[in-house]
Amino acid sequence: MNTEKTRVCILFGGRSTEYKVSLRSAFSVLSNIDRDAYDVTTVGITEEGEFYLYRGGADAIMSDEWRNGDVRPVTLDPAPGKGGLLYLEGGEYKKLAVDVVFPVVHGKYCEDGTLQGMLSMCGIPYVGCGCAASAVSMDKTLTKRLLSNYEVPQANAAVIDARELASDEDDVVSRIENMLSYPVFVKPSSSGSSVGASKADGREALLRAIREAERIDRKILVEEYIVGREVEIAALEEADGSVTLSCCGEIDPGDGFYDYETKYENDRAKYYIPAHIMPETEIRIKETASLIFSVLGCRGFARIDFFVRDFKGTEQIVFNEINTLPGFTSISMYPQLMEKIGIPYKELITRLINTAGV
Ligand SMILES: Nc1ncnc2c1ncn2[C@@H]1O[C@H](COP(=O)(O)OP(=O)(O)O)[C@@H](O)[C@H]1O
Numbered sequence: 001m002n003t004e005k006t007r008v009c010i011l012f013g014g015r016s017t018e019y020k021v022s023l024r025s026a027f028s029v030l031s032n033i034d035r036d037a038y039d040v041t042t043v044g045i046t047e048e049g050e051f052y053l054y055r056g057g058a059d060a061i062m063s064d065e066w067r068n069g070d071v072r073p074v075t076l077d078p079a080p081g082k083g084g085l086l087y088l089e090g091g092e093y094k095k096l097a098v099d100v101v102f103p104v105v106h107g108k109y110c111e112d113g114t115l116q117g118m119l120s121m122c123g124i125p126y127v128g129c130g131c132a133a134s135a136v137s138m139d140k141t142l143t144k145r146l147l148s149n150y151e152v153p154q155a156n157a158a159v160i161d162a163r164e165l166a167s168d169e170d171d172v173v174s175r176i177e178n179m180l181s182y183p184v185f186v187k188p189s190s191s192g193s194s195v196g197a198s199k200a201d202g203r204e205a206l207l208r209a210i211r212e213a214e215r216i217d218r219k220i221l222v223e224e225y226i227v228g229r230e231v232e233i234a235a236l237e238e239a240d241g242s243v244t245l246s247c248c249g250e251i252d253p254g255d256g257f258y259d260y261e262t263k264y265e266n267d268r269a270k271y272y273i274p275a276h277i278m279p280e281t282e283i284r285i286k287e288t289a290s291l292i293f294s295v296l297g298c299r300g301f302a303r304i305d306f307f308v309r310d311f312k313g314t315e316q317i318v319f320n321e322i323n324t325l326p327g328f329t330s331i332s333m334y335p336q337l338m339e340k341i342g343i344p345y346k347e348l349i350t351r352l353i354n355t356a357g358v
């Protein structure tokens with residue numbers, strides 16, 4: 001019966017450099033979500049951070065024309081238990097109840113705990129990690145420091161604050177050069193989709209790379225440059241709290257690293273499921289991913305990314321980063337990995353909605 005449907009609110013867009021990535025993920029979710037089980041409401045967040053209730057099709061989301069459609073300002077009711085959206089219509093606030101929010105958004109103000117905190121405050125269950133796990137996972141430095149207390153192999157790194165560089169460039173550069181040798185990899189501590197990340201093979205390039213990263217985040221990671229395969233694994237929480245791990249997938253970015261253009265704008269990259277790694281390497285990745293999911297206190301799902309490099313004739317794994325709201329188009333790595341272990345995209349959406357919490 002229709003009245004029994006769970007009311008799901010799909011959030012898309014966001015005040016983030018990954019706004020456009022979210023539009024694609026949301027298009028896929030809206031095109032595949034089980035409409036017999038769910039009453040779907042869509043709320044779009046503009047790049048400026050305005051929230052709008054959007055009543056229209058998924059095509060206009062994909063083409064980023066949704067704002068020209070039926071939109072009205074919307075906000076969340078902060079009173080827990082009311083579980084609702086408040087929107088403006090004819091100069092009056094109206095209420096729209098939702099049971100679950102699925103934030104199909106990525107990056108800053110989306111995946112970093114801020115939105116999660118807001119939803120928790122309102123008492124509305126949402127898909128994915130809670131506030132603390134999202135915040136720590138978004139900040140690569142915090143993740144690194146926390147995981148360094150466990151046996152998680154990671155790239156050697158220096159953490160710098162762009163303000164220090166402004167005051168004493170020579171000192172900062174020598175600190176980095178004492179710790180690492182070129183080439184190095186420079187990235188904003190909190191970013192996504194490779195925005196602001198680059199390789200540097202000398203001092204001049206290092207300073208350029210730092211300036212690039214600084215546009216995204218004042219806190220910057222300078223890492224040893226890892227030469228190896230890029231291998232990703234998908235984790236999905238089950239109703240009993242156990243975590244299902246997929247097999248591993250591999251990305252060959254072709255020439256250079258896996259940058260924004262290679263991720264979304266050209267077809268240079270090749271994807272392999274399963275990854276070309278030894279069975280014992282896959283076991284190690286699974287054990288490590290499961291440890292990371294639990295140490296960070298993740299909920300629902302996450303994609304955990306590694307490098308696998310040759311080391312004295314064997315394969316060594318190096319944890320790279322965790323994504324708590326991974327790219328979620330039907331052809332993105334996370335859904336593809338789940339599909340490979342027998343969870344089709346539509347069912348995956350349902351299973352994720354079932355893991356929602358506050
Ligand atoms: N230490 C490193 N050595 C070599 N390449 C790296 C290193 N760190 C990141 N990269 C490359 O940059 C890409 C983006 O970096 P990543 O840490 O995954 O940040 P993002 O959150 O932007 O995806 C990776 O997929 C990889 O290709």
Ligand SMILES: [Mg+2]
Binds near residue numbers: 194
């Ligand atoms: Mg990445």
